[in-house]
Amino acid sequence: MTKSILEYIKNASIKGEKILAILLDPDKIFLAEIPSISNRIEKLKATFIFVGGSFVETGFTDLFVKTLKMHTKIPVVLFPGDYSQVTNNADALLFLSLLSGRNPEYLIEQQIKSVPFLKNSTLEIIPTGYILIDGGTHSSVLKVSNTTPISQENIELATSTAIAGMYKGKQLIYLEAGSGAENPVNSKIIASVKENISIPLIVGGGIRNKEQLNNAYKNGADLVVVGTAFENNINFL
Numbered sequence: 027m028t029k030s031i032l033e034y035i036k037n038a039s040i041k042g043e044k045i046l047a048i049l050l051d052p053d054k055i056f057l058a059e060i061p062s063i064s065n066r067i068e069k070l071k072a073t074f075i076f077v078g079g080s081f082v083e084t085g086f087t088d089l090f091v092k093t094l095k096m097h098t099k100i101p102v103v104l105f106p107g108d109y110s111q112v113t114n115n116a117d118a119l120l121f122l123s124l125l126s127g128r129n130p131e132y133l134i135e136q137q138i139k140s141v142p143f144l145k146n147s148t149l150e151i152i153p154t155g156y157i158l159i160d161g162g163t164h165s166s167v168l169k170v171s172n173t174t175p176i177s178q179e180n181i182e183l184a185t186s187t188a189i190a191g192m193y194k195g196k197q198l199i200y201l202e203a204g205s206g207a208e209n210p211v212n213s214k215i216i217a218s219v220k221e222n223i224s225i226p227l228i229v230g231g232g233i234r235n236k237e238q239l240n241n242a243y244k245n246g247a248d249l250v251v252v253g254t255a256f257e258n259n260i261n262f263l
């Protein structure tokens with residue numbers, strides 16, 4: 027892997043190589059499970075492990091990532107639910123702004139709170155536009171962020187939000203249907219966003235089988251994130 031995780035994703039996107047990331051929520055996994063989980067992720071040949079959740083106890087992500095790093099060489103990317111989940115033990119941080127929401131806490135407040143830690147950290151910080159699409163469930167991210175997701179029908183708004191994110195200087199766009207979503211982000215939104223941005227596209231939420239995974243890739247996702255399906259069944263692919 028090249029030194030920078032963003033560079034790796036950009037190169038893969040240019041070459042049309044598809045990336046899989048497995049999302050681990052420290053709130054749902056015991057430390058004792060980490061060795062076997064790492065092994066399973068390596069067998070899947072996932073490129074990245076994302077770590078984050080909506081309700082992780084302060085300080086626990088640090089210990090979780092430290093333990094994970096003892097068992098795998100797969101790069102760990104933080105996908106934090108709040109600023110307390112940032113740890114130097116990971117390789118990179120998705121520095122998220124919730125562009126679909128109108129809650130200043132997740133547009134800029136949390137980001138400011140993370141600065142005292144980040145300015146002394148060695149983490150690769152990746153500016154990421156995070157866009158919530160209605161996945162048909164009241165997901166944790168909706169509860170915590172207290173924002174309204176973009177409807178699956180509103181392709182234009184989803185696309186304009188992604189383009190605005192790119193104009194604001196985001197390096198990645200992340201279309202999120204919410205963990206455990208009933209409906210993953212639909213093909214039309216993925217295709218329209220992909221067609222209109224020149225930065226890599228991440229898609230996640232509610233992807234449970236190979237067909238849905240390939241569908242996201244086929245429509246333009248460069249990187250797909252799978253959490254719940256992996257937790258539930260090692261053979262989901």
Ligand code: 1GP
Nearest residue numbers: 205206230231232253254
């Ligand atoms: C990553 O939050 C998602 O974007 C993970 O969703 O748990 O439904 O795979 P799942």
